[in-house]
Amino acid sequence: MKKFVCAALVALAPAWASAQILIGQTAGITGIVAAGVQETTQGARLWLDHINAKGGVNGQKIELVSMDDKFDAKLAAANAKVLIEQKNVTALFLVRGTPHSVAILPLLEAHGVAMIAPSTGAMVLHQPVNKYVFNVRATYQREAEKAVSHLHTLGIKRIAVVYADDSFGTDGLEGARKGFQKAGFEPLVVIKADRLKPDYQKMIPEITGKDAQAVVWVASGNAVADGVKALRAANSAAQVVTLSNNASSGFVKSLGDSARGVIVTQVFPAERSIAYGLVKEAMGLAKEKNVELSPAMLEGYAAAKVLVEGLRRAGPNPTRAKVVAALETLNKFDIGGLEVSFSASDHTGLDFADLSIIGSDGKFKR
Template sequence: MDTKTLKNCAAALLAVALCGAGHAQILIGQTAGFTGPVAAGVKETTDGARLWLDAVNARGGIAGQQLELVSMDDKFDPKLAAENAQKLAERGAVALFLTRGTPPTEAVLPVLQANRLPLVGPSTGAMVLHQPVQRYVFNVRATYQREAQKAIEHLNTLGITRIALVHADDSFGRDGLEGANKGFAQAKLKPTHVLKADRSKPDYSLLVPPILASDAQAVLWIGSANAVAEGVKAFRAAKSSVRVVTLSNNASQGFVKALGEYSRGVIVTQVYPSERSYAYTMVQEATELAKAKKIMLSPAILEGYAAAKVLVEGLRRAGKNPTRDTLQAALEGMKRYDLGGLEVSFGPDDHTGLDFADLSIVDLEGRFVR
């Protein structure tokens, strides 16, 4: 091979190397129910996360590396969630991100442990992810127990004392039930009814009539968006005006759409400020990025956005070439990180991150109003 050919080969190899370096990626894995009963909320939280991830990539990524979010559909099935998480770990994901729901997230915990894989921003407020501290789980939202307790307290302040409770017959529902019981105890009240509902296919013919017969003024319904929306419709079909309250897992425009003409007046607890609270820098940022993509901001989008900000900050602090171990250390050392009006802190004995809780009501235009 002559000298000219050698030089050409060397130049070609250098070009390939430079091209590869320019496209180096940090792999982030996600398993969530992109189809099934929580699909609408999953889409919105993921859209919110991508607002920030895309903005970071547009600015050059992290230390010249682009962030690649690989999302897999687990259909809200815990077994499939665990399988997806293992596949993502084997692909080399530096973190798992934005899982959805209590049972699926519980199912991935052994995968996190076995692979020393951090999970950032699970979209669930399950107490089991907070206490005792799960070493590899970094929450970016308040617990369901905190939300349910606040919901009961709020109803009591309105003079509503006859309150029924419907909860999904799974770990999520039982978690919310425990928080609601704390609220009832603090208000010195007892629920008119406590009813279990099948997680995927509630039998409304068994749930609605007892609540109507008790003349309950309100019902706290702890379940998926589709289950609660159909419950509201069942009440309205029975000519009942009972107030329906649900938790932040249903704080999405998809839930409002599922409610249709019956959305007005439904109360939804929230774990982030209002998407119109422009005093928060985070809301201002998200609003501008959402406008550019022609996306309407919602509480679910804000949740995904906030989780992405925490993930990116952790990766920035994890060094030039982040690994699972360096990311774990960076997150545990994160103190008073300003999301834009809200501060997030973690430590070896505290992986809660935030404890913000509020309530909203759906207005005539289908917006969440505080």
């Protein structure tokens, strides 16, 4: 996998300066979501490298300029400003995180730049429709609602909800509440947790003390993994469900011996479901690079398919405005068994949602 281009690594500037089409990314290359970010970006590079090897888009190669924001929203906004105003990228791509994406919105408006496939399912990026945001995944609210609905069908009603104290957490909480409302009962306990440093010594007794049968955990990466470990250390067998932002093999590894049985919602088909052309194609390219496809990689791969098509439709020497206009022409664009559609009134793109469970082999099972 190519090295990420971080803000501090100015010595690498010539590597991207010669690219014909520059695409910018700010994400937590280091920090609590690093594993997922690296897998998602690796998945995108599978398709971008494939396209570049064939001569690029309309004869122009694509270069992804990635900057590390350490999963800090203020740094994400600062990085985006550099990418847009100094690096002159044509579009932003695979920005990771809800508060991070929200912090960048004013820059999109000011410079007319598209943000393609933000790696978040935040409702605020879907409704009301933002002219410059093009989502390629379902919302977190739909995922959380589906999680509660699934637990209810299993006869589980003693459900705790843990959510991060940021816009992502409150968004997921809202979806979970919709699920509870439809099912006709209330959560056992709702716990707000510090996004970066959750207080497990306080949280876990609140869950175990009420004898929770399940926990819907709306947080990111290690914040969830460490929480699951703490829950198991307290001898709780509660079923844990978390969202697709944790659908990476890195997340599974971080869970260690506590991985088996954790449910993770998914917004793309199973990464081994070759009935989908998207998956079969991605598996082939991953095999060429001797890597194993993961759900997070598949998200990045699908995002890259949409990015490339938008650039192709924008024509030679695509401008920011041309890319925005071109993306809105996508109507039932088949990326391999899934159709992506945008219009002036809808920038959701895809609305696929499913559930998976981590097996004893550390793989996601459907």
